[in-house]
Amino acid sequence: MIRIVDVAKMANVSTATVSRVITNSGTVKRETTERVLEAIELLNYQPNVLARQLRRSETNTILVVVPDITNTFFSKVLRGIEAVAIENGYQVLLGDALNNVERENGYINILRQKKADGMILLTARIDEGLLDEIAKELPVVLACEYMEGSQIPTVSIDNISSSRKAAEHLIGLGHQRIGFISGPLNVVLGRDRLKGFKQAMSQHGLPIEPLLVQEGDFSYESGYNLMMKFLALEHPPTAVFAANDEMAIGAIKAIKFRGLSVPENISVIGFDNIKISSIFEPALTTIAQPAYDIGQKAMELLIKLINKDSLTKNQYMLEDELIIRESCKKCLHQTIFPK
Amino acid sequence: MIRIVDVAKMANVSTATVSRVITNSGTVKRETTERVLEAIELLNYQPNVLARQLRRSETNTILVVVPDITNTFFSKVLRGIEAVAIENGYQVLLGDALNNVERENGYINILRQKKADGMILLTARIDEGLLDEIAKELPVVLACEYMEGSQIPTVSIDNISSSRKAAEHLIGLGHQRIGFISGPLNVVLGRDRLKGFKQAMSQHGLPIEPLLVQEGDFSYESGYNLMMKFLALEHPPTAVFAANDEMAIGAIKAIKFRGLSVPENISVIGFDNIKISSIFEPALTTIAQPAYDIGQKAMELLIKLINKDSLTKNQYMLEDELIIRESCKKCLHQTIFPK
DNA sequence: ATACAAAATGTAATCGATTACAATACTAGT
DNA sequence: ACTAGTATTGTAATCGATTACATTTTGTAT
Structure with missing residues (x-):
């Protein structure tokens, strides 16, 4: 395992300088930067993410809890979330609640343990009080679902x-x-x-x-x-x-x-x-939900929460649409078993 | 943020002892254990997972890369993986490759950065040489897919x-x-x-x-x-x-x-x-694949790899089944446009 | 009571990065 | 040449747990 000290030694600089090069702090002389990058390349150095995360106390990971992963509706929302997440350097940890409240609660603990910087719930069977409390301390966004009387930011249709x-x-x-x-x-x-x-x-x-x-x-x-x-x-x-x-x-x-x-x-x-x-x-x-958009918006909100930016509002309602296809027709008889 | 030292102070013991209680090492006197547990309870202490992971250099997370999350076939495999994962204390990090080779490669880096203890690939478009090399150093299992001439453990049908x-x-x-x-x-x-x-x-x-x-x-x-x-x-x-x-x-x-x-x-x-x-x-x-079983088996193999247990073999072929329903029929004419 | 082993606990190093602060090198103005 | 000010680099503390090793306590046999 190559460590930052190995790189530092090879490039003949301190670990601090290597770290500064890695994080693009911009305060390192061009020559030095080059020397360091060369050493990184040569040693095939990969920073230890855990150490970095511990020091910075952030994980760059967000948790998404889905009620049921086999339902394709949610995979579209997920896609929206993922797109924005990746764009912003976040990894997505997926939790499948299997339509099961206990599993859902289990995932909350992951957030609590700081394994993730924030959480998007596509389901909300969890005890309201509990969730509300957690949302006060940690970034939580509800998508599709919402919770009565709660201040948790929400993205859904009406x-x-x-x-x-x-x-x-x-x-x-x-x-x-x-x-x-x-x-x-x-x-x-x-x-x-x-x-x-x-x-x-x-x-x-x-x-x-x-x-x-x-x-x-x-x-x-x-x-x-x-x-x-x-x-x-x-x-x-x-x-x-x-x-x-x-x-x-x-x-x-x-x-x-x-x-x-x-x-x-x-x-x-x-x-x-x-x-x-x-x-x-x-x-x-059927009624079309803008699943992808809901995902995107939810992730955008979550990022704001994580960065402690203020939200202009915390209930976002997106537009739905009635899609008329073939499964409905004028009613001809008021009973389906006419005598 | 409550730290282990806070608990130690409250219980009037050293951090080592607290740690020993948490990890159930069994070497702590019953009285002391109780005192420590009480303090943990009282302070609502949650161990910092990052610190632990850094020290132990393990993440208890495994990465699953799916070619396309909207295909319900994969969600069944995922379910199988998840079941075994959870049972063994692993978290599942899901990567959706969007049918895109670059995205797929991106996920490999997550493994490399030690963000996960191992990886299950449900797709294998990645460069063979690269993957083979990674699999030599890190736990990787292929599910559904396999790779010609490679020694990477595989679970699939024939x-x-x-x-x-x-x-x-x-x-x-x-x-x-x-x-x-x-x-x-x-x-x-x-x-x-x-x-x-x-x-x-x-x-x-x-x-x-x-x-x-x-x-x-x-x-x-x-x-x-x-x-x-x-x-x-x-x-x-x-x-x-x-x-x-x-x-x-x-x-x-x-x-x-x-x-x-x-x-x-x-x-x-x-x-x-x-x-x-x-x-x-x-x-x-259609041909039925035992999707759930493939997932389970793949996760079992991965756990063995992570624990450096030896595998009895590294190609597992599960049984498929021809399911006859209504979409096929005897051929009556050799052309569908009979004159 | 003593000696020795086993059990319980404590001290401090460690994981590998980031970063506050300190120190040094360089630049330009006089 | 000297100095203030800036740019660059280094030193060492830090994140919060785990754990090797050291020390103390306890138990048992004599």
Whole structure:
């Protein structure tokens, strides 16, 4: 292992000078710089990052906690985060929470142990009080998710209004019996999308039937199973709004399994606009989140927090967009089993 | 920031003793241990990981380089890696190479800088000589990919034989004009799957028409575009073998776009068995890789390398499986445009 | 009570860089 | 030639833990 003293010896200077050359401090004479660089080259010297980090007490690493890495929506956000991170000399440490609160908490400890300079959470099932406290001392940004009443900087879309927009699209097509397959209701995200749905229904004077609101977990399987439940009702909904695309696709598969078709018999709308939603048949009508942009913005905020720059505001809402494809259609009959 | 000396002072012992308590060395009297633990509790002391790592010259972090994080196949491998990593007290640092060789090289430097104790590569476009040299000094494991003539430990399936198996499935169904959409040929993986395809064709006395072998890049888009090329031929293939599922799905979409159907007009077989391949319609016939197991095994090997345990062998081949679903069918006519 | 071994604890060096402060070399102005 | 001021370089403290080695305490056998 080549150390800085080895370089110093070879170049016939002090370690301080070598260090100054490495960090481009600009105070080293050109000749000396050249001698040092030559020695570094010759010895193939690589500075020991741990030592540097200890001295500077910084890691140049940020931690990103994803609820579920197999969901492609998050990989797009990640891409956005990574782009800005690399540009600014940060490494990205990825934590997959496996949809599991304990794992999520575990990652917080990594931040606490100063293994990372900051953290971006794409999930927020963690105890609010705990997170709020940590965020007071350490740089934390929430992306996609947010936390009620907390001052933690957040980047997301307005889930309530976009959810309302999706529901209104169905209502606008004449649907009245609309089923809602929600995300897990222990996360704000899940609750917000439900809230948006309910708002839209109420505002158009439509009843919210408890049987037509089911709690899923954002997985394909839950979408499939809950749709099966809807289909077992005497009066199944004529349209279904799933709180994410994976569940929407699951729902469509269930409908098809029952020999019915989308959108002819039942309309389905999703949320997120993951890649597969445009490939799947019928192509999914959905709400597009600017995933990449969310990632970028979140990372930008985090860098500001790390550098202790002040933020002009701490809630960033980006624009979503309703993407109309093939999975929704005008409602022709108020029941899907006409006699 | 609470330091170990603070704890030592409070517990009225030396820092050495505190350290011994923390590391469970077992040589500290029970009373003292309790006093120290109490102080740690009271002060809410968190050891500084950087200092420890510097002293011990280990990071308890391993680096995983993925060619493309948006491909769900890799997230499954990652899950396998992570499971074993966490179990053994390792953190996983994820590098997304964005299908880009330079990015890939960049991650090697992280290992070199000792920011990680070892590395698992799920891609290997890097210069062979360079990688081989690094692997001599530092723990490196290849997963999914491998490198010809190198001694780097590897976990994968036998891509040649599984590819042959896939091609033979089509041949067994009577297909003779079979198109092959390969992966990038600058990676062994891509070349191997092509090799398997060619072997199967030759062994059954079928000609390999250059026009029917096209190089893709594992993306949905390339599958779509290259299939369009096939369809523009005077005699398009009656079956297509795509070197991964994403391209296979792209190919199917192209076929449908042309008003033809799968498998009635053209059979399509994929590779990887990603989740969507069973959901997509027609459900994809494909080769299943034991992605999770590959990840686990790779991490196990890496841990052995890090601990300088000896490996019994350094090429691990896991079992693949041909999964027959709906996208392939008996060949009825040797041309898809019968006069 | 004594001697010796084993157990427990302490002291201080160490990991490898960065950086505050000190010292020296150089420049220009008189 | 002398001096103030700047540019360059060096010395040594420092980050916060771990650990080799030294020392003290405890336990046991005689």
